[in-house]
Each structure stands twice: as C-alpha cells, then as structure tokens.
Amino acid sequence: MRAADAIIKALEKEGVKHIFGIPGGAIIEVYDALFDSGIKHILTRHEQAAVHAADGYARATGKVGVAFATSGPGATNTVTGIATAYMDSSPIVVMTGQVAKSLIGNDAFQEADITGITMPVTKHNYLVTDENELLKTIKEAFHIAGTGRPGPVLIDLPKDVTTAEVEFNYPEKITLPGYKPKYRGHPRQIKKAAELIMKAERPVILAGGGVILSNASEELTKLAETIPAYVATSLMGKGAIPETHPLSLGFIGMHGTKYANYAVQESDLLIAIGIRFSDRTTGRVSDFAPDARIIHIDIDPAEIGKNIEIDVPIVGDAKLVLQELITHITYRKRKEWEDKVEGWKKSYPLRYRRDNEKIKPQFVIEKIWELQPDAIITTEVGQNQMWAAQYFRVRKPRQFITSGGLGTMGFGFPAAMGAKTAFPEKQVVDIAGDGSFLMNVQELATCVDYGINVKVAVLNNMFLGMVRQWQELFYDERYSATCLRCKEMSIEKIAEGFGAVGMTVERPSEVEDALKEAFEIDAPVVIDFRVDRLENVYPMVPAGAALHEVIDEEV
C-alpha cells in the first residue's frame, strides 16, 4: 500500500484518536491518507499551537499526543512546542514532511534540516530515508516517547518516502539495544531509604512532575500519611497530592508558599521524587536544605546528582519504588516538627491586599477555584502562572497544566485546546496574561471551528507583568519595553471577531457573575479581567537567594 496510508494505519494501531496540525506540500500525501481515516484531525492556525495542543492532550490524558506539520517553515514552527514538551518530559510524536530525498541538502524550496534543529530538544528523532524502515520507526517513536522518562520524538518524512509502496506489517516488537529504562528500584537502596526515613525527625517529601507522569499520586499520598511527612511539590508536581490535604504544603521555590520553603530548608531528611531540582525550585543551591540528608527517586539516572548531591539515589519508576518503599515504613508521630510546620502555616498563609475598587488577579483565581474546583487549568507564563499556582488548589494529578521548564508564553491556550479535545465534558480554563494570550490568540479560530469550548481568563494588566515586577523591584522601576500600551485594544472584540464570546470585567463585584456566565455558555469564551495593573506576586525568593530569604508584602 501507499506509505502514507501505512502511516495512518500505524497511528490507528497506536490508538491515536486526535491529531493537531497544518498540511503543506511535503506532507500532503499523508493528509490525503488521513482523509479516509477515523482519526480526527484538528486544523490549528499555527504549528506551534498544534504541538502545544498535542502536549496539552498528552499531559491531560497521559497518552502520547500527535502533531503534524509540513517541511521547512511548518517544521521550524514546531520547535518551541517541541522544546516545551522536552523540558517538561511530555510524551508527544511530531511528524513533519520533508522535501524528496534527492533534494535534501540542496536548499530546496521549503527545506529545513529539522532533525538537526531539534536534536537538542527531542528525546529522539528520525529522518526516514528508506520506506522499509518507516513502520519500525513509527513503532519505536511511540515507544520511546511514552516510556521511561517521557519526551518528544520527531519523525521527518521525505515526500518520496510517503508516496512509496510498502507492505503493511506493523512490527509487534522493537529492538533498541541502547534503550532500557529501569523501572524497579534497587531493593538495598530502598531499604536504606526506609531506614533513613524511620530515623528522621523532620522529614519532608519533595514531589515533582515525575510523580504525575508515573501515575504515582496515590502511592505518594499513602507514603506521606504513613511516615507521616509533609509534602511540598515543584510547580510541575502540583496535583501529585491534593493541595487540600492536611499534609500538603503547596509548591516551593521562587514564588512558592513560605511554609513549604521553610519546611524544606529546616528538614533533616528530604525525600525527593520525580523532581529535577531546577534553579527555580531550589533557590541558591549551596544553601538548599542545609541539614537534610537527601533521598532521590527518579527514572532518569542523569537527574540524580546533577544539581544537588544525593545521599541515597534510587533509579526507578516512582510508582513501583513507592509501592516497595511503603512496605518498609511504619507510622511514627513527630509532634515537635508537626507543631512547627503547623505554626508556619498559620503565620504565613498566602495572602493579598483585598480591594473593592480594583480587581485583584488573585481574587479572580480564587473565584474560579470556588466555582470549578475540578476544572483542568492551563496557564500562560508570568505573574498569571504564579498566581494560578498559588491560588488554584489542585486536587488531582493532570489537572494543572503549565510550561514549567521552558516557561513558554503562548502555551496555555493551545494546551487548553488539547486538554479540552481529550475531555470535552470537563471545564478547561486557561489562566492567561494579556501578553501571553496574544502569542497564540489565532487559535480562537480553531476553537470556534471545532466547538472546542475552552474558557480563557485573561488577567489583563496591560503589562508584561512579571518582567515589569522584576524591573520594579530590581531595576529602579525602569519599565523598559514592558508596557503593552493598548488601552484601546478590546479583547472582547477580538474574541467576537473570531466568532467566540468575549466579555470585559472591570469591577470586583462583577467577577463571580461573569465567570458563572462563562462556565454556562456552550462556546469558547474569553473574559478580559481588567486587573490592578501594578499588583506583584508575593512571596518571592529573588533569583540567586536561598529559599528562606523571602521578600513579602505587608498586607
């Protein structure tokens, strides 16, 4: 059969239900094959958005997300999306068209060396030069993307490969001699960890995105309750334990809760699970958790000892390791530590100055949480992201979807599209800044076209807010290129222009009603919340400071 048809058949075999993408000459053959398929294709308006949507789909479901793009500009437009997925270990497969084999290397029309370009930001990538390798490649790609530490895989398909004739024998097995993820933790190391845990007086669990990726949330909660130990998460770990759980400390790091940061700093044992100790999480490394022994559980051996020295390394899948670890642990109350942490929680709650005149962005998020605590939340990047992380108390894994590693503005809205495509019955809300929203605003057309009824809450401060905050605090209020001077811009009209529903909200008293209305409308809705322009995110650990060196605001 035609290779293009074999590709689509292979995707069906892999259980693919949705593909996001944009066609073009080099991949037209594959699109032609897609025409007769049961797989639903969603035509985005930008390839970057297609990849973010596939990524959002993957993060919401745990399945591999798929995106298509044509050669050259189509392919290069995917790069930000791929890098975003790479930094957050999200499993996606991106297929790009490529010029015919005979033209490769000749700077042909719409040629780009996309495998070269994406080498540093993919878990693996392929340029298929032999149609007989095609099916094996697809099989491998899905396997690599979804297993071990997940990540993006790109397959570049020269046009003449897609038009070739192949036999459809989709391989059952794969042979990758160099790829053998280790799932079971070493029993001796696990025992050692258990001994340290039993001896610890001030144990804290630090959970990252890996816990969510390995579906280990239940085990995590059980471990926390069994020890018992408080649980702080990274931004990516939000939802690993319900943030309404008495042992939850919320998230740590630059804008994490004070009590999470203090607890980690004063712990005598840190049980780090599926976390990579990014600088936004640890603060100044040399002063990170100075008294703590550290146990690190991670499926990727390269993460262990990369940024922080580790006492007990355990390489393995978080779920399996925790199941084993729990069997070695018995409950022991640690009254003094508990009193101390509970004291911090009481003394330093997240708080902001309430206002009856100006809309506080935090207030908007609190209301979203009150009205739709089970909504899937995506975020953009900046202040909006940090407020969402602080004030939306996530109760389930895969409920909070954010670009943690790359920090990609423009991620949240298409990611919401992806999540909503996977779960049309759920409320999906993108919490956005005005700057970020404009970076992929064209996807409103896609939402309207396909009835993808996501809600976007724009916290509109007419600034690139987070950068403005840094300029205010560290650069003498020199607001260089952060003021988005567009008082005349109407987000409401932009939404309407695309055929979606737009709203503008200027008073705190209108926030709740507007949200209620938006959640009831069966259409994509964008609400422009005109928020207090100069509101800052607190608490804040300045870049390069230690976690306990927190700046806070008087309230």
Next chain:
Amino acid sequence: MRHTIAVLVEDRPGVLARVAGLFRRRGFNIESLAVGVTEKQGVSRMTIVVSGDDRTIEQVTKQLNKLIEVIKVSDVSKNSVERELALVKVSATPQSRAEIIEIANIFRARIVDVARDSLIVEVTGDEDKISAFIDLMKQYGIKEVTRTGKIAMQRGSKALE
C-alpha cells in the same frame, strides 16, 4: 582530570552529531574524539577524551547513556592500552634527512613518503610518545601534522559489549 571514555553506538546516520552536540550543549569539553567500526556489524566505537572532575564525568556518562543509539559507555582511563597515530610532514635537507630517519627508527616510526625537501613520518604510540616525537621534529621544521585522536582498550580478557 582527563578521562578516556569508550562508547559503543549503533551505526546510524546522525549518531556522531548527536554525541558531539550533547557535549557542546551541556558544556562538556571534548579533547579528542575518534570513531571507527567494531567487530560487530552495525556497531561503532567512539573513544572520547574529556576533562573534568568526577561529577562532570559522571554526568557525561549518564547523558551519553540517555542517547537512544548509545549501547554502552565505559570509562577506560585506568589499566588500558592507549594509542594514537600521527602523520608528520617534516622538512628534510640532504644533511638532515639521515638524522630524521634515525630518530624515526628510535621511535619505531615509519617513513611513508619521501619528497625532494620533505618526509612524511607515521608514528603511533601513547600521547606522550607522539608529543615527544613531534617536539624533536620541530628543529627540522614541521610543515604539517595530523593526529587521529586517542583510541583505548582495557587490558585483560574482559571486553566492552
């Protein structure tokens, strides 16, 4: 500290770019890199000389291991036979020619090309030996040097696979 790392890789297009790219991206400094086929079909062996402290070397090893086409990574710095090959084109006058040949003999090097006013000498050995040889040749006037970079293999019957 300098380390010599042997890497077995699947012989697929782009592998070298992947490995070299990894070093640049992560800020590891490659001193030399030599690649060639092995006794097994479809498997190549790279020998990479890299300097760094223990932590750097550990990261190098782990990051290399993460590459899908990398089958095996091994630090062969200790207890191994290390060789490099160099071709040295040296100026030779009728007066100096005999001297150069004599030195080459002492180093068990071979004259592989003779021209009217120059010789090409092929020398193999560990790095020190080659450096010493090149050093001695300097007095005659070196026109060109090319070195392969180091290859290494651990002593004894155990093999990398």
